[in-house]
Amino acid sequence: MKLFCSQRDLDGALNIVNKAISPNNTLPVLNNILLKAEGKKLYFSSTNLEIAISCSISADVRSEGAITVPAKLITSYISLLSDEKVELSVVDGLNLAINSTSSFTKIKCISADEFPLIPKIEKEQEFSLRNSKLYNAITETVFAASLNTSRPVLSGVYLYSKDKDIKFAATDSYRLAEKTIEADKKPTGSVSCIIPARTMMELSKIISKSGDDEVKINVSKNQILFSIGDTELISRLIEGKFPDYEKIIPKENKTKLEISVEDLSLVLKRVSLFARENNNSIKLSATNDGKLTISSEETKVGEEKAEVAVKIEGENNKISLNSQYLLDVLTYIGEDRIIFSVNDKVSPAVITPLKGNDYVYIIMPLKV
Numbered sequence: 226m227k228l229f230c231s232q233r234d235l236d237g238a239l240n241i242v243n244k245a246i247s248p249n250n251t252l253p254v255l256n257n258i259l260l261k262a263e264g265k266k267l268y269f270s271s272t273n274l275e276i277a278i279s280c281s282i283s284a285d286v287r288s289e290g291a292i293t294v295p296a297k298l299i300t301s302y303i304s305l306l307s308d309e310k311v312e313l314s315v316v317d318g319l320n321l322a323i324n325s326t327s328s329f330t331k332i333k334c335i336s337a338d339e340f341p342l343i344p345k346i347e348k349e350q351e352f353s354l355r356n357s358k359l360y361n362a363i364t365e366t367v368f369a370a371s372l373n374t375s376r377p378v379l380s381g382v383y384l385y386s387k388d389k390d391i392k393f394a395a396t397d398s399y400r401l402a403e404k405t406i407e408a409d410k411k412p413t414g415s416v417s418c419i420i421p422a423r424t425m426m427e428l429s430k431i432i433s434k435s436g437d438d439e440v441k442i443n444v445s446k447n448q449i450l451f452s453i454g455d456t457e458l459i460s461r462l463i464e465g466k467f468p469d470y471e472k473i474i475p476k477e478n479k480t481k482l483e484i485s486v487e488d489l490s491l492v493l494k495r496v497s498l499f500a501r502e503n504n505n506s507i508k509l510s511a512t513n514d515g516k517l518t519i520s521s522e523e524t525k526v527g528e529e530k531a532e533v534a535v536k537i538e539g540e541n542n543k544i545s546l547n548s549q550y551l552l553d554v555l556t557y558i559g560e561d562r563i564i565f566s567v568n569d570k571v572s573p574a575v576i577t578p579l580k581g582n583d584y585v586y587i588i589m590p591l592k593v
Contacts, residue, residue, distance in 0.1 A: 226290025227314040228262045232306045232325070234282040238269045239300040241280050241456055244427040246296045247273040254339045257293035260313070260321075261337070262286045267313075270343055271296060276424055277343045278431075280456040291337035294321050298332060346443055346450040346459060352412040353439045354391065356432050356453070362393045362404040363429040365557050365584060370422040371397035378465040381419040386412050394470060395422070398589075400550045401470055405583045409439050418444050419467055424460040431456060474587060475575055478566035480542035482511055482535040483579060485562055489517075490555045492531045496521050497548045499529045506591050507548045511567070512541050535565075542567045544574055545591040551576075554586045 242258050250256050250273060259270040267284040270277065292315050302323065303311070312324040320331045354362075363382070371379035376398075383394040389411060394403040428451055432440060441452040444462075451458045493507075500507050502524035510518040515537060520530040544567050554576050555563075562579040573587040 226260075226262045226292060227287040227312070228267060228284045229287075229310050229312050230267055230282060230284040231308070232303060232311050233308050235267075235311055236300075236303050236306075238267075238280050238282050239296075239303055241431055242269045242271040242278045243296055243300050244430060245271040245273055245276045245278040245458075254293055254335050254341075256296055257335055257340070258296045258299065259291065259293050259337055259340045261291040262289050262313075264289075270340070272341055272343060274341065275421065275461050276427060277459045278427075278456070279343060282455075290315055292319070292321055293335045293337055293340050294332055295334075299323075302330065302332075344448065344459065346448050347445045348443045348450075349446070350412045350414060350416050350444045351410075351441065352386075352391070352408050352416070353410040353441045354406060355409055356435060356437045356440055358406045359440050360429055360432050361559065362391075362406050363425045365404045365559070366393045366395040366402040367422050367425045367429070368395075368553050368557055369397060369400050369402040369586070370395040373397070377463050378419055378467055381421045381463045382425050383417075383419050383467040385417040386415050391416070394467070396468065396470060398468075399547065400553075400586065400588045401473075402554070402586045403470075403584070412444075416444055418449060419463040419465065420449055421460060421463060424449075424458070428458055431458065473573060474585060475566070475568050475572055478539070478568045478575065480511055480537065480539040480567045482517060482537055482565040482567075483562060484517065484533060484535050484565055486555050486558065486560060488533050489563075489565075490552065492519050492533050493548055493552050493555070495531060496529045497552065499524055499527055500548050502526055505548045505550075506545060507551075508543065508545050509567075510541075510543045511535065511537055513537060517565075542569070544570050546574060546588050547591060550588045558584065558586070 261268040266281045268281045270279040314322045316322045319334045321334050323330050374380050390405050391408050392405050435453050443450040447462050496519050499521040503522050508520050517533045517535045521528050560578040564577045566575040576586040
């Protein structure tokens with residue numbers, strides 16, 4: 226294998242495929258990136274056996290071939306080269322020589338024959354979403370997925386089609402986030418799958434740097450494929466049935482508050498300093514004088530009580546919530562003002578954007 230390519234293109238491709246490398250791989254070859262020179266392109270592939278990422282760049286290929294290179298080492302090394310032409314070639318059996326105008330290095334590699342076969346997905350359901358819409362859907366839901374793998378279905382994001390829309394939902398059973406977006410190209414049939422949260426987080430990193438093109442999505446029985454330009458991400462799906470969460474979203478609320486996200490975040494961060502000692506438990510009390518009082522119980526470090534100006538509709542109300550769950554949604558919702566709805570102290574609190582009806586977040590109340 227011998228080829229010439231741009232350092233900038235090489236650096237960009239390595240950073241993309243690096244996202245599938247796990248730090249605790251037991252197979253040495255899974256810590257490597259597969260480089261394959263063919264035709265006029267250099268192809269890159271990586272996998273941790275759950276996620277596989279591949280992409281390609283243009284290259285002046287003098288002789289075709291393939292090798293696997295340690296991911297961390299080559300990515301760090303290429304990032305430290307200046308923007309110029311780089312020569313890659315396989316020498317002395319299993320060594321990759323990297324030659325630039327100012328340096329020469331050799332990296333010890335593993336044979337491409339040991340690299341796992343990247344599965345080909347059977348395209349059963351295909352649809353496409355605008356890049357920016359998909360990015361928002363991921364960031365506004367994935368944080369609510371469970372970090373505990375004892376219930377696998379809760380450790381992913383539920384994607385399903387409903388009428389002309391695609392819905393994304395995630396829950397850890399204490400809070401739930403749901404985002405609805407319209408597909409650019411709709412699926413021909415119904416789609417329903419649970420995608421691992423880590424897959425969604427890595428996908429969001431890729432699409433955040435790829436302009437506002439469309440993302441093509443193919444869903445098969447146990448895998449999903451995301452195609453963004455020359456980049457492809459394949460992931461396994463989580464087996465099981467996602468909870469029928471729509472039943473727990475309150476249809477009516479006795480109290481609705483319009484609140485500034487910035488003002489509420491500032492107060493919550495202050496109260497949280499004291500609530501940490503009490504499992505992040507805070508009390509919220511809304512009154513008709515246009516104030517929302519947020520307080521913590523007295524703990525070892527002290528206590529805090531603060532007020533936020535609100536526009537209130539309905540009756541006075543009280544509820545106890547986990548402050549971190551409330552702060553999380555304020556971080557990701559991407560809106561200046563929200564509607565905070567409460568029915569009573571034993572019903573879930575509901576957060577929605579002031580404008581639009583494409584997002585809903587609910588938090589289960591704490592027993593006091």
